[in-house]
Each structure stands twice: as C-alpha cells, then as structure tokens.
Amino acid sequence: MIMSTNLKKILSPFVDIKGGLMPALHAVQDHLGFISKDNISELAIVFNYSQAEIIDVITFYDDFRLEPIGKNIIKLCQAEACQSQNCKQLLSDVTSHFNLNLDETSSDLNITLKEVFCLGNCALGPSVMINDEVIGEATTKKIIGHLKKHKIQNNE
Numbered sequence: 001m002i003m004s005t006n007l008k009k010i011l012s013p014f015v016d017i018k019g020g021l022m023p024a025l026h027a028v029q030d031h032l033g034f035i036s037k038d039n040i041s042e043l044a045i046v047f048n049y050s051q052a053e054i055i056d057v058i059t060f061y062d063d064f065r066l067e068p069i070g071k072n073i074i075k076l077c078q079a080e081a082c083q084s085q086n087c088k089q090l091l092s093d094v095t096s097h098f099n100l101n102l103d104e105t106s107s108d109l110n111i112t113l114k115e116v117f118c119l120g121n122c123a124l125g126p127s128v129m130i131n132d133e134v135i136g137e138a139t140t141k142k143i144i145g146h147l148k149k150h151k152i153q154n155n156e
C-alpha cells in the first residue's frame with residue numbers, strides 16, 4: 001500500500017520512537033478528525049501491528065473516533081441533578097428536532113450530539129454545552145437560538 005503523503009508527514013515524528021503508536025493515533029485524529037479504515041491499515045504497516053491490534057487500542061480509549069465528528073458538539077447532561085429537571089425530555093426533544101441519536105453526526109458534519117454526566121451547572125439544569133459554552137435551564141428553543149446566534153445553524 002502506498003501511504004498518502006499527508007499521513008506520512010503526520011506519522012513521521014513517531015515512527016522510530018518507542019511507544020510511538022499512541023501519540024501517532026492522537027496526531028492522526030487531531031489532523032484528520034478521526035481515524036479511518038485506511039489510516040488503520042497504514043498504521044498497522046508502519047508500527048508493525050495487525051489491524052485488529054490497532055482497532056483494539058482505538059476502541060479501548062474513549063477519546064479515539066472511527067467516524068468523523070461534527071464541527072459543533074452539543075453535549076446534553078444526563079446526570080442526576082439534571083434528571084430531576086427533565087433532561088430526559090430535553091434529550092428526546094433535541095434528538096427528534098435534529099433527527100440524530102446520541103453519538104451521531106449530521107450528514108453535513110455540522111453537529112454531533114453527545115451525552116455527558118455533569119457539566120458543573122447542576123443548579124440550573126437541565127444543562128447543555130454547545131462547543132465551549134454551558135447553557136443552563138436549557139430548552140430546545142434556547143439551543144436553536146444559540147446555534148442561530150453563533151451562526152452554527154441558520155436554516156431552522
């Protein structure tokens with residue numbers, strides 16, 4: 001297999017160092033957004049592992065992704081304090097509004113929905129985080145308003 005020049009460049013600092021696979025995986029994900037099947041076969045060759053071994057490492061760590069992720073991440077808190085403030089209903093409303101399940105990304109790669117367990121904003125639940133901003137007493141309307149305000153999504 002002929003390795004892409006881009007991937008070759010990404011992997012080059014890690015190829016000859018002991019334990020280079022982990023930083024190489026992080027570098028691939030940082031540069032390309034996720035670790036594709038093609039990347040896995042190339043990583044296997046470069047680091048002399050089987051593809052199954054590379055996949056085992058990737059799936060062991062929550063941080064690695066095998067699928068592309070959206071440019072914008074909406075994290076919905078599902079922890080106890082937010083549960084008492086109706087976060088389950090909000091989750092249901094948001095997933096149906098965006099027509100996405102948790103951990104899914106919109107086809108235009110604009111939005112990914114994630115669940116989290118406490119955003120440190122328990123008194124103002126249900127809490128949601130959109131990229132770096134926490135939104136308290138969240139509603140679907142508030143989320144849509146935030147997306148419009150930040151020009152993340154205008155067509156709602």
Ligand code: FES
Nearest residue numbers: 077082119121122
């Ligand atoms: S439980 Fe939701 S922010 Fe803490």
